[in-house]
Amino acid sequence: MDGALAFVISPIPLLKRPVKQSKSLHGNSVYIQLYTQRVFFPGVRNKSHIKKISPLNTFAQLDQFHEECGVVGIWGIESASKYAFYGLHALQHRGQEGAGIATVSDGKLHEYKNLGLVTEVFNEDILSELRGSAAIGHNRYSTSGEKNVRNVQPFTVELSGIQVSIAHNGNLTNANKLRRHLELRGSIFNTSSDTEVILHLMATSLLASSSFIGKNSYEPLIQRVSDALSRVEGAYSVLLLSPSCLVAVRDPLGFRPLVMGKMKNRMESIIFASETCVFDLIGAEFVREVDPGEMIVVSKDGLHSFFPFPSQRRKACIFEHIYFARPTSIVFGRSVYMSRFRFGEILAEKAPAEADIVIPVPESGIPAALGYSAASGIPYQPGIMRSHYVGRTFIQPTQDIRDLSVRLKLSAVRSIIANKRLVVVDDSIVRGTTSRKLVRMLRETGAKEVHVRIACPPIIGSCYYGVDTPNTKELISHNMNEEEIRQYIDADSLAFLPLDQLHHFLGEESSSFCDACFSGNYPIRPLPSEDTTQEDNIHPKVFQQ
Numbered sequence: 001m002d003g004a005l006a007f008v009i010s011p012i013p014l015l016k017r018p019v020k021q022s023k024s025l026h027g028n029s030v031y032i033q034l035y036t037q038r039v040f041f042p043g044v045r046n047k048s049h050i051k052k053i054s055p056l057n058t059f060a061q062l063d064q065f066h067e068e069c070g071v072v073g074i075w076g077i078e079s080a081s082k083y084a085f086y087g088l089h090a091l092q093h094r095g096q097e098g099a100g101i102a103t104v105s106d107g108k109l110h111e112y113k114n115l116g117l118v119t120e121v122f123n124e125d126i127l128s129e130l131r132g133s134a135a136i137g138h139n140r141y142s143t144s145g146e147k148n149v150r151n152v153q154p155f156t157v158e159l160s161g162i163q164v165s166i167a168h169n170g171n172l173t174n175a176n177k178l179r180r181h182l183e184l185r186g187s188i189f190n191t192s193s194d195t196e197v198i199l200h201l202m203a204t205s206l207l208a209s210s211s212f213i214g215k216n217s218y219e220p221l222i223q224r225v226s227d228a229l230s231r232v233e234g235a236y237s238v239l240l241l242s243p244s245c246l247v248a249v250r251d252p253l254g255f256r257p258l259v260m261g262k263m264k265n266r267m268e269s270i271i272f273a274s275e276t277c278v279f280d281l282i283g284a285e286f287v288r289e290v291d292p293g294e295m296i297v298v299s300k301d302g303l304h305s306f307f308p309f310p311s312q313r314r315k316a317c318i319f320e321h322i323y324f325a326r327p328t329s330i331v332f333g334r335s336v337y338m339s340r341f342r343f344g345e346i347l348a349e350k351a352p353a354e355a356d357i358v359i360p361v362p363e364s365g366i367p368a369a370l371g372y373s374a375a376s377g378i379p380y381q382p383g384i385m386r387s388h389y390v391g392r393t394f395i396q397p398t399q400d401i402r403d404l405s406v407r408l409k410l411s412a413v414r415s416i417i418a419n420k421r422l423v424v425v426d427d428s429i430v431r432g433t434t435s436r437k438l439v440r441m442l443r444e445t446g447a448k449e450v451h452v453r454i455a456c457p458p459i460i461g462s463c464y465y466g467v468d469t470p471n472t473k474e475l476i477s478h479n480m481n482e483e484e485i486r487q488y489i490d491a492d493s494l495a496f497l498p499l500d501q502l503h504h505f506l507g508e509e510s511s512s513f514c515d516a517c518f519s520g521n522y523p524i525r526p527l528p529s530e531d532t533t534q535e536d537n538i539h540p541k542v543f544q545q
């Protein structure tokens with residue numbers, strides 16, 4: 001068959017890495033079809049559940065890159081929705097705007113989603129209604145699209161009478177162009193999310209004429225998925241659920257993580273997740289990563305692995321190790337905790353300071369501060385405490401409460417800090433506003449000296465691959481050199497993790513990581529968009545390559 005899938009089948013209990021196949025599906029596919037697809041959202045079933053995002057949600061997140069999204073997929077376990085719920089709970093750090101779960105039972109998809117944290121969206125009754133032994137779940141942080149329950153995933157649609165649900169972590173760099181193209185041809189979008197583009201591409205695929213009743217019930221579906229994803233660019237770790245199968249697929253550059261595991265006492269089970277911390281919580285064991293460009297299909301026929309896209313050199317996001325991922329996770333084959341600890345050790349070697357104590361900016365600065373302390377011999381002290389009870393309502397501060405945004409979340413411990421020379425270790429500086437307020441708070445608490453150490457290189461460019469970043473012009477390292485930043489934040493000294501030391505740490509794998517926000521070497525150039533001026537604001541170093 002022209003464009004046929006080449007694949008390797010293995011029974012589910014034998015979860016060996018399959019032989020790679022790279023035969024393309026798309027040699028003859030041309031986008032011509034005029035088609036409008038009905039898209040519906042059964043999870044939005046009660047408007048009284050819709051909550052407003054309060055200003056403090058944004059306010060309290062301080063000045064950092066923000067997490068992307070988290071996905072989880074469950075196959076072959078009764079009450080799959082409850083496993084998905086706990087999986088999403090473990091991935092809450094990747095998105096706090098909304099959460100959703102879709103399940104399959106009796107040949108139909110069931111879905112529930114809403115704005116809020118996982119524990120706010122779901123309760124026992126809702127999870128009990130989400131019946132079935134297969135599920136996908138999604139935690140949303142809005143990297144693309146407005147904050148609205150309609151943008152909360154999974155998205156469930158009907159394609160030629162078959163329901164499909166999708167959950168996506170990442171960002172498509174050509175989504176706006178594709179969307180305009182689709183709309184010109186009659187597609188009607190229900191959300192402002194780039195993920196919906198994938199569904200419309202599936203609906204309008206030339207392979208749409210394929211019947212869903214085939215030799216394998218999942219084959220027409222994965223042909224549409226492959227066809228759709230061959231047209232998108234950017235970052236995607238995607239899970240799709242249909243009544244016949246669960247599909248996990250990762251973009252050819254492998255920007256965002258996606259791992260596969262199984263329950264220790266249920267050999268027929270399969271779990272997919274953004275991070276291995278999901279496996280730790282639900283008692284599953286890690287099997288392997290979903291490879292960049294790989295599509296894994298799990299059905300009653302077993303586990304099938306496909307490589308439908310041309311192979312490319314991996315470009316995994318190094319920021320997962322700097323800030324996003326949980327320290328307990330193994331991401332891209334490396335311990336997140338040990339990476340951060342080593343970044344601190346390197347900082348101590350390359351940027352020593354005469355100081356009395358090392359303190360972290362909690363919580364992502366803790367492993368690097370421990371590393372700095374271990375390498376320098378300077379005692380570690382938890383001199384800053386983080387409040388976990390920053391509420392959801394925000395009362396505008398009066399002028400005399402300075403730096404409220406920092407003080408609400410971070411408190412200095414006077415008995416540790418007063419009259420001490422501090423090394424303060426943080427994971428990153430984005431706009432610099434939080435660092436400036438933090439240094440001021442530490443000085444007002446009695447610190448004699450404040451030496452700031454940042455466990456990543458200067459951030460000079462925005463991210464286009466699924467990470468919420470400010471406009472490039474707002475990045476302090478885009479506008480100032482290290483000494484100017486030191487003066488701005490009023491530190492006694494300032495040092496970043498040198499980029500060459502980050503490369504040295506990554507060793508032979510260095511070229512398989514994306515470091516574009518530090519280096520300007522963007523693996524995929526984002527398309528100019530009518531909706532954004534980001535490209536005009538990119539650092540001069542960016543796109544030199």
Ligand code: SF4
Nearest residue numbers: 317319463514516517
């Ligand atoms: Fe990660 Fe930065 Fe690359 Fe974005 S640009 S994928 S945040 S390393």
